[in-house]
Amino acid sequence: MAAPILEVEDLGVEFLTDHGWVRVVDGVSFSVGEGETLGLVGESGSGKTVTSLSVMQLIPVPPGRISGGSIRFAGRELVGMSEPQLEDIRGDDIAMVFQESMTSLNPAFTIGEQICEVVRRHRGCSRREARDRAVEVLELVQIPDPRSRLGAFPHEFSGGMRQRAAIAMALACDPKVLIADEPTTALDVTVQAQVLDLLRSLQQRFGMAILFVTHNLGVVADLCDRVAVMYAGRIVETATVFDLFESPQHPYTEGLLQAMPQLGERGKRLAAIPGTPPMPWQMPTGCRFHPRCPYAETACTEQDIPLRALAGDRHVRCRRVEELTLEGAQ
């Protein structure tokens, strides 16, 4: 693995709800190397989005708060950093692309204005220079006739173009880390393919690290170098993308892989993980996956299971990892 540019260690995030303070992210650790793409995978409610927002210190406070842990960018601690310092990093060193391009772009300002704004904030350059840069990045994301598109409002763009404009905005200051939170989920498959291709080629050109948050294992297989799987606010497994798909070590990962309806396989009964994920205010004791795990034993319900390091830079949160042989993707 390349030298880590982003390191998250033992991150805890809590939200104040009707059930009191609820920990939605608990002891999450991972790192992203320079130029690497890490996929953060999980179902809705697994805490993956909260984790990615925490890196930018953008979770809403209140009701949220980072209750512990450390997030380091290029060695600098972000947790507890002053707001002005964080603002210097956001959008410049670490940039972000969100899921819904319709709502994540401001409907009241033009695309050009929204790109220029970030350039001027971090480069302190003139209006004209910012406009030139905006045209440059729009060209990068293959928006035809970018100069005339500067004056367009988000609602005048198609979904795919909006997401590309959002990527252009994120890349405007050459970030070292790009956090992409389900950037293709709201798009049609053919447009998703375009955006994935675009992200891949941009990364090859500029070498930024990508933290790619998604629930879609197909997208992970397509784009990511390494994967961290989250379940119920915790990371249950990290591995390189090939290892993870070929020989998953955690029963939840196995369940997810088996559950993917795969092209070229028909008529077989679909594998489904029984039950539903727990609510964050009623986490099961012991392994949080044990109520749904086909391999669970009494011991799994008793004490907390630590994330254990395995050979080949893998980590798994399962006490039966040595005994179990799990099935990977076909």
Add this chain to the structure above:
Amino acid sequence: MTAPLLSVRDLAVTFHLRGGLLRPTRHLKAVNGVSFDIAPGETLAVVGESGSGKSTMARAVMRLVEPSAGSIHLDGDDITALRGEPLRRIRPKLQMVFQDPYSSLDPSMIIADVVGEPLTVHGVATGADRDERVQALLEQVGLGRYHMNRYPYEFSGGQRQRIAIARAIALQPKLLVLDEAVSALDVSTQNQILNLLEDLRRELGIAYLFISHDLGVVEHIADRVAVTYLGRIVEEGPTERIFAKPAHPYTEALLSAVPIPNPRIQRSRQRIVLPGDVPSPLAPPPGCPFHTRCPHVMDVCKTVMPAHTPMAGGGSAACYLHDPQATEGGRRAS
């Protein structure tokens, strides 16, 4: 072949978007000359991206939106123009499950009333009799009697979709229209519902019109597949044939665009990345609607919509690549 349960011919649905004083009214042809059949007990999947008109197709079949042209026959009866009481009377044969499990259940009703409503409004069962049937229905979809007096907000997305299915099968329909019924769910829950649908089909012999954008799911559940693009069916045929030998360039691109959850396969396969977006249904391109993004576009594609040509292995595709005459003419022209 047995008589089809559902027979749709040249169906069109046009929405009129009212303009302002100085803005003209615009016409959106959401569905444009669509024909298909569903045999009893068969599953037809309609796949397509946003703007393909697949949901409107489902609603038109359900007679929830008015078709502007064409005909719909259910079980031999023409239901295209039914209204009021006669339409109500065919409802038991034809039921629907909607995409959003959150907005499809009335928040002010308890589950017993939600699931029992079809029984009540068709005078099938009342009182204790109705409750007994509701209980049986809930058990059939994997829920219990203790759920009867609860409100929809107390259920997860997957459970709500089970409730919606229980309501839809209460009248023992012959055809169930499923409009993106599993799209809003997480994979693990999605598979539970798909398996439930599979079980119900075996037990009750219901035919499904399965609307989806997820090709993986479609391949699992469908007997036949219809691929839609901008309000038209561009290709149709048995599932095996469509997935193994797609005939239409759009089907091919669509299949190619779905990332396979296996990095070795996904990274080594040839992919077709289509340029641009789906054009707006308000201003569809002339000729073949796909010609603006098609890698094989010919001159003839830009002017005249190709007719459906039968394909080896079953089904048909509407593409000049499979129409020998047109291909030659097109080549010559270009």
Add this chain to the structure above:
Amino acid sequence: MLNFILQRLLALVPLLFIVSLLVFSLVLIIPGDPAYMLAGEDATPEEIAAIRTDMGLDDPALVQYARWTAGVLRGDLGTSLFSDQPVLEVLLERLPVTISLAAAAIVFSLLISIPAGVIAGTRPGSVADRVVTLGASTGLAIPNFWLGLMLILIFAIWNGWLPATGYVPLSESPAAWLRHILLPAFTLGLSAAAILTRQLRGAMIDVMNQDYIRTARAKGLAWRFVVLKHGLKNAAIPMVTILGLQANYLLGGTVIVEQIFGMPGLGQLAVASVFTRDLPMIQGVVVMAVFVAVFVNLLVDISYGWFNPKVRPQ
């Protein structure tokens, strides 16, 4: 943009038609005969009949309506039954008083509501928010005539800092104008300030939860900048609508405020005309008020296009 304005203007035609019907129908529902009033108590039936014919009261309602509308379109609003002056002349004399009062009230309400709404709306649940919310509810609950009287009591009667009544035109002496307008504008503007504050607070809470605010912060923009640029412009969209409605309320409120502060405006004229049963004058006031209100709302509509690009024609 011109197209947009033209559209709005065209949309006004049916509106004004209905309004004119409503205003005219006041004549029809009014009990009693204006001719009696004009003729005096000892008039003979013949004299009254003559006046009726003279005033056209014997014609069918439709004819009367057509005549009245034609008059309005020509700027002829009839003659006051009370003073014999042309109605329009009286109205134009008094209009500046009402306009400057309402405008001062709007300025005042914006000066209060924008900072208060932004502060409360960006920190919902905080002490500042609770103070603002309670203050706004109180401001809405206080009857404006009572507030006016209390202000007169405190500032004019007890302390003599400001004049209790009267009006000086701005053109005559800006300082005197300000001294005279201060209390009435505060009285009139307080409820509008309260409503706008509540509205802006709600809109701000809503907007600050939007994804694009998160995007703006992810770009490294400072919180204050995000609030004032990305937040306020979007929160202003619903606020502009409310501002249009409030302009109507303020015009209406001048009826009471002018009465209390003895200002010779349209509102005072309206009340006086009710007691003298001067129907043409009442109609005239209503027509004038609607005219101003419609004009203000047209301005609001146009500014709406600036805040919300989606309604702009492409």
Add this chain to the structure above:
Amino acid sequence: MSDATASEFEQLGASVSARRRFLRRFMRQRTALFALGFLVLLALGAVFAPWVAPYDPLAQNLDRVLEAPSLAHWFGTDELGRDVLSRTLFAARISLLAAFQAVLIALVIGVPPGLIAGLAGGRTDNLIMRLTDALMSFPPLILAVAIVAALGPSLTNAMIAVGILLSPTFLRLMRGTAMAVAQETYVEAARSIGCTQSWIIMRHILPNVVSPLFVQISVFAGVAMLAEAGLSFLGLGAQPPDSSWGAMVGRGFRYISHSPSLIVFPGLAIAVTVLAFYVLGDGLRDSLGREIRREE
């Protein structure tokens, strides 16, 4: 107990109806409860005014005119030596009743066409909304004054005017809510099941549109009371010997420099009561579930 049975056990527990949930949330709103308590007390005071009031509100005592508040007359006396506290209590009857009347009129005029416009759509909706826009383009108090001028000054006429003025808001609220509810998928689902139109309106639409109406009723009781007070202040509302709070302030106006208490107390009564209605409305709105709450 294993986890599966634990969750089942919980599911066997009594379900909470939407109404109960609403009540539970409302009980947590302390200021709203306080406002409700005040309004109930005020209503009781008004109903039992003949027993509660220390004096006959009409009894004149020309020896003791325009007195400042004292132990004998807590709120002082008016220009005819009548006890202001007693008069304020009796005026509460008129003010509350007038507000009630106006809201009722507004509901009757506003709600049915609002529902019709929202559900029928198309031309019907267009026509109703054009009329509403026209009504709303009048500056409200000026319209009220004009209506009272036409009908003649009296409390009932004033309340008809206020009712007419308030009705467009009810109309718009009902139209908006009905439209939104009618577009919900569960209404489409009801159609797909084969429910009749009237069944859908009665069982699916009405139950989901009434909640926001209650919030608006509470707020409008306050607005109506203010409007009544304003008209009565101008002498266009309650006519002597009847007296509402607004009319009391209007008459006290003449003695403002000599006896401020004549206007201070009835004015405070209006402000506090209206505030209570607003706070109650806010509390009601906050107690509605997010699933049914709609922004005004």
